[in-house]
Structures are given as structure tokens and as C-alpha cells.
Amino acid sequence: MSLYFFRISTGRYSGAADQPYEFEDRAAAWTEMTEVCANLLGSIARNLKPNAKWSMELLDENKQQVFRISLVSEAVCAAPARSMGNDRRP
Numbered sequence: 001m002s003l004y005f006f007r008i009s010t011g012r013y014s015g016a017a018d019q020p021y022e023f024e025d026r027a028a029a030w031t032e033m034t035e036v037c038a039n040l041l042g043s044i045a046r047n048l049k050p051n052a053k054w055s056m057e058l059l060d061e062n063k064q065q066v067f068r069i070s071l072v073s074e075a076v077c078a079a080p081a082r083s084m085g086n087d088r089r090p
Helices: 026-047
Strands: 002-010 013-016 021-023 053-059 065-072
Touching (some): 026 053
Antiparallel strands (some): 002 013, 002 021
């Protein structure tokens, strides 16, 4: 059995769990990580701002990265220009 830690990062905030989780192997740790991430994702996506990043990492017992799942929001084009009074809507 190996010890792992979860770390969540969003913007400038990053925090790792103080208590380790014990998993049989990396495959079991990955399975748990994806389940935890899936449970959090709806709430995270609803609150994500444009051009922001959220990530969850799994760290080994030496706090070295093993896996990372990231959610990134990007504004890929500028907002459309507003009409300068030429738009005649009722």
C-alpha cells in the first residue's frame, strides 16, 4: 500500500491535504482521484470565471506529482462591438 495526497489549485490558491490516503497502487489512486474530481466538477464549473484554471493533483508520499486533472476556461474571441445607436429595435 502506498500513501498519496490530494492537492487542489485554483488561481493563486493551492492547498494539499494534510492527511494521506492509502491506495493499493497507482491505478487505485487514479480511480479514486477521478471519482472525487467527478463529484466536485459540477460545482467548480458553475463558479469558474473566464480565463481561469482549476486543477486537482495526486501527490505521492514525497509530495511529488503523480497525476493532474485540469479544468481551464478561456475567452477565445473578443466580445462583439456594440452598436453606436444605429440599431433601431422596437
